[in-house]
Amino acid sequence: MSLFITILTSLxxxxxxxxxxxxxFANDQTKAKAFDxxxxxxxxxxxxxxxxxxxxYNGMLGVLIIAVNCLLTGAALKTVLALLMLYIFIVALYGTFTATKKIFFLQGLPALITLLLILIF
Known part of the structure; x- marks a missing residue:
């Protein structure tokens, strides 16, 4: 299961x-469409x-998740990944209520599912 968690968190x-x-870096039209x-x-x-x-902030969060997957093991890895997934879920909830509902499905739901899998396994 740890390989599966590593793949999910890497995604x-x-x-x-x-x-x-x-x-x-995207052009203005792409940004407008992507972020409603x-x-x-x-x-x-x-x-x-x-x-x-x-x-x-988003880029550094991505780099941090990759670094954690590469540098930590065992309980420390599980704890830090769980905290990062919780953080992403909370931020996605805020974005869902303040910006666009698709943030929940694109960022919040994958983080929540991954968090639950981390906690279960």
Missing amino acids: IAIEHLGIMGLEM MPLDFVRLPNTKVALANQGI
Whole structure:
């Protein structure tokens, strides 16, 4: 089961690296569509800075999950991964209520399922 958890958490890490790429480097039309935002809003300089800042957080979260999978083992690995999945789920819930409902299905639900599997096995 630990290999399965490693694969799931790695997929979540890759997802967050992809979100970082969208938030930091995608063109305005792609950002507007991906994040359900009006194009005029995405083109504002302050929005570009805020999205890039958010991108750094998502990217570093992805890197942290990968690092944890590579550096920790046993109970420490399970504890840290559980905390990271809980963190992602809570943040996704906030985003679901404040930004767009699809955040729950794209980020929150995979993290919740992975968290439950970590806790069960």
